[in-house]
Amino acid sequence: MNKTPLICAAAWLLAAGALLPAEKLTLEQSRRLALENNAGIRNSRLEAEAAREAKQAAFTKFFPALSAGGASFKADKPLFQFTIEGGNLPVYDGNPAHLPFATQFAYFPSSSIGMFGKGTFGLLNAVQPVFAGGRIVNGNRLAALGVEAGGYKERLARSEALLSTEEQYWRVVALEQKLQTAAAYEDLLRRLQVKVEAAYEAGLATKNEVLKVRLKLAELMVNRSKLRNGREISAMALCQHIGIPYDPPLELEAAPPADGPPDSFKADHRAVLPARPEYKLLQAAVRAEGLQSRLKLGEFLPQAGIGLAGIYMKADDAKGTTNGMVYGSVSVPLSGWWEAAHAMGERKARERIARNNLQDRSEALLIQMEKAWQDLNDAAKLVQLAQAALAQAEENLKVNEDSFENGLSDVSDLLEAQAMRQQALDQATDAAVAYRLKVVGYLAVTGR
Numbered sequence: 001m002n003k004t005p006l007i008c009a010a011a012w013l014l015a016a017g018a019l020l021p022a023e024k025l026t027l028e029q030s031r032r033l034a035l036e037n038n039a040g041i042r043n044s045r046l047e048a049e050a051a052r053e054a055k056q057a058a059f060t061k062f063f064p065a066l067s068a069g070g071a072s073f074k075a076d077k078p079l080f081q082f083t084i085e086g087g088n089l090p091v092y093d094g095n096p097a098h099l100p101f102a103t104q105f106a107y108f109p110s111s112s113i114g115m116f117g118k119g120t121f122g123l124l125n126a127v128q129p130v131f132a133g134g135r136i137v138n139g140n141r142l143a144a145l146g147v148e149a150g151g152y153k154e155r156l157a158r159s160e161a162l163l164s165t166e167e168q169y170w171r172v173v174a175l176e177q178k179l180q181t182a183a184a185y186e187d188l189l190r191r192l193q194v195k196v197e198a199a200y201e202a203g204l205a206t207k208n209e210v211l212k213v214r215l216k217l218a219e220l221m222v223n224r225s226k227l228r229n230g231r232e233i234s235a236m237a238l239c240q241h242i243g244i245p246y247d248p249p250l251e252l253e254a255a256p257p258a259d260g261p262p263d264s265f266k267a268d269h270r271a272v273l274p275a276r277p278e279y280k281l282l283q284a285a286v287r288a289e290g291l292q293s294r295l296k297l298g299e300f301l302p303q304a305g306i307g308l309a310g311i312y313m314k315a316d317d318a319k320g321t322t323n324g325m326v327y328g329s330v331s332v333p334l335s336g337w338w339e340a341a342h343a344m345g346e347r348k349a350r351e352r353i354a355r356n357n358l359q360d361r362s363e364a365l366l367i368q369m370e371k372a373w374q375d376l377n378d379a380a381k382l383v384q385l386a387q388a389a390l391a392q393a394e395e396n397l398k399v400n401e402d403s404f405e406n407g408l409s410d411v412s413d414l415l416e417a418q419a420m421r422q423q424a425l426d427q428a429t430d431a432a433v434a435y436r437l438k439v440v441g442y443l444a445v446t447g448r
Contacts, residue, residue, distance in 0.1 A: 026253040027169055030242050034165040035158060037243020044157035048150035051143070058143035061129070061136045070122040070312075079116040115316065122312035127329075129305045133298025142291040149284045152277040159277070159444050161241075166440045168238040170433045173254045175231040181425045182224045188418055189217050196411055209411040216415055259439045262376045267446040269369040275447035278365060282358045289354040293347035300340040303331040365445075372442040379431070379438040386424070386431035393417075393424035 035041060091104040129136060193213045199205035232248065239246040273279055306328045314320035400417035403409035 024251045024253045027166070030165050030169050030238070031162055033242035033244060034161045038161045038241060039243075040157050041154070041161050044150075044154040048147070048154050051146040051150035055140070055143040055147050058136075058140045061139060064126045064128040067125045067127075068123065069125075070120070072118075072120045074118040075116070077117065081113070081115075083110065084113070085110050117316055119313070119315040120320070121314075124310040125307060126309075127305050127307040129303075131302065131304045133301030133303060135295050135298035138291050138294040138298065142288060142295070145284055145288055145291065149281060149288075152280045152284065156277040156281075163440055163444050164241060165238075167437055168234065168241055169252065170436055172231060172234045172238055173252055174429050174433045175227055175234060176252065176254055177429045178426050179224065179227050179231065181422055181429070182220060182227060185418060185422045186217070186220055186224070189213060189220060192411070192414065192418075193217065205411070212411055212415060216419070259436055262373075262380050265376065265439060265442055266373070267369075267448070269366050269373075269446070272369075272446045272448075273362065273365060276365060276445075277447075279362060282354075282361055286351070286354045286358055289347070289351045293344065293351060296343055296347050297340070300333055300336050300343075302333075303329075305329050369442075369445050372438070372445045376435075376438040376442045379435040383428075383431045383435050386428040390421075390424040390428045393421040397421045 193210075196205050196210050196213050200207065200210050235248075235250055236246045239250070307326070309325050309327065311323045311325075312320060313323075397417040397420070400409060400414045404411070404414045
């Protein structure tokens with residue numbers, strides 16, 4: 001019996017078991033999966049790999065360029081034809097003095113001679129560049145800079161993927177907590193419904209009060225349906241982002257975010273600016289424009305090289321012959337200096353553009369960090385306000401419940417107090433998640 005399929009199936013089940021719904025998905029697992037499976041990160045790695053291959057390709061320009069070629073032909077008629085006219089030729093008796101006075105002649109008929117009616121040629125050539133206007137050296141420097149920039153882009157892609165993972169993870173957690181709050185609210189309403197309907201049967205409550213409770217329950221059912229749909233869509237988006245199949249029973253570890261006060265995350269924005277991959281990419285762009293200018297200048301400088309060639313030739317029915325030669329070549333452009341002046345002017349303008357972008361976008365990055373810091377402080381204040389509002393809503397609900405039980409208030413006041421408490425719980429959840437995301441965002445924009 002072939003056990004290989006069974007072994008493969010068991011290995012697949014073990015791998016799938018790491019993400020079974022029975023085991024809750026944690027934030028750290030989500031971050032790890034995003035780094036492994038996220039399409040943006042995979043593409044950034046491929047771009048970095050492509051840059052490394054481009055660097056290796058540029059390095060080959062330092063070595064001789066080899067080329068080989070050949071041709072074979074057969075012409076309809078010889079490429080070169082010669083016709084020799086016929087006539088009488090004097091018979092030579094060995095004495096040159098007798099030739100002008102020869103008395104005997106030999107007849108020579110006319111004839112035609114053709115050459116290169118068919119042939120075969122072959123060439124093997126090797127050229128070693130000696131000077132190429134600096135284009136080989138600068139091309140390699142530009143390729144190395146591409147590898148460096150690829151590393152910065154990969155870092156940036158990782159940071160963006162992790163930030164998006166946090167946002168999507170906590171969005172699902174927030175919706176789950178709101179569903180729990182809605183379930184608790186529903187329990188309160190159903191208990192209240194029992195009491196109000198019993199009071200109505202006893203003639204202690206009006207039909208209107210019963211209808212108010214039922215209406216609140218209907219509204220809650222609609223809101224819970226919306227929350228469930230939102231949670232499902234958000235969970236699907238999270239699974240797609242981290243590269244795992246979506247399973248409806250998927251559960252997340254819903255530990256509340258525990259972050260310190262804003263001051264514990266404060267950074268010197270100008271000091272951390274050089275560490276940001278965006279800033280390093282701007283610097284790389286300035287250097288790249290400089291290298292592009294040198295490459296352009298190299299097009300208008302002399303070119304020199306040495307070569308070695310081997311030649312094989314066979315024409316018509318003659319025996320094939322081989323030959324070899326060593327040669328040197330120098331090319332000096334004479335008519336391109338007018339164009340060069342304008343081309344280099346264009347390059348200098350592009351270098352200035354890159355430097356202007358570095359300065360302008362550096363200031364924009366500083367503004368971005370300052371805004372993230374202010375948003376973080378605002379989010380911390382909202383957490384405090386949400387907690388205070390929740391405490392007040394809890395106290396208000398307790399007072400209204402006591403009043404309702406003692407017959408001092410009607411069902412409308414109790415329903416309003418319950419709704420205010422649910423709203424305060426939802427706001428507290430949103431504020432806690434928003435603060436966590438502002439912390440992560442601020443760490444990201446400060447290069448940490």
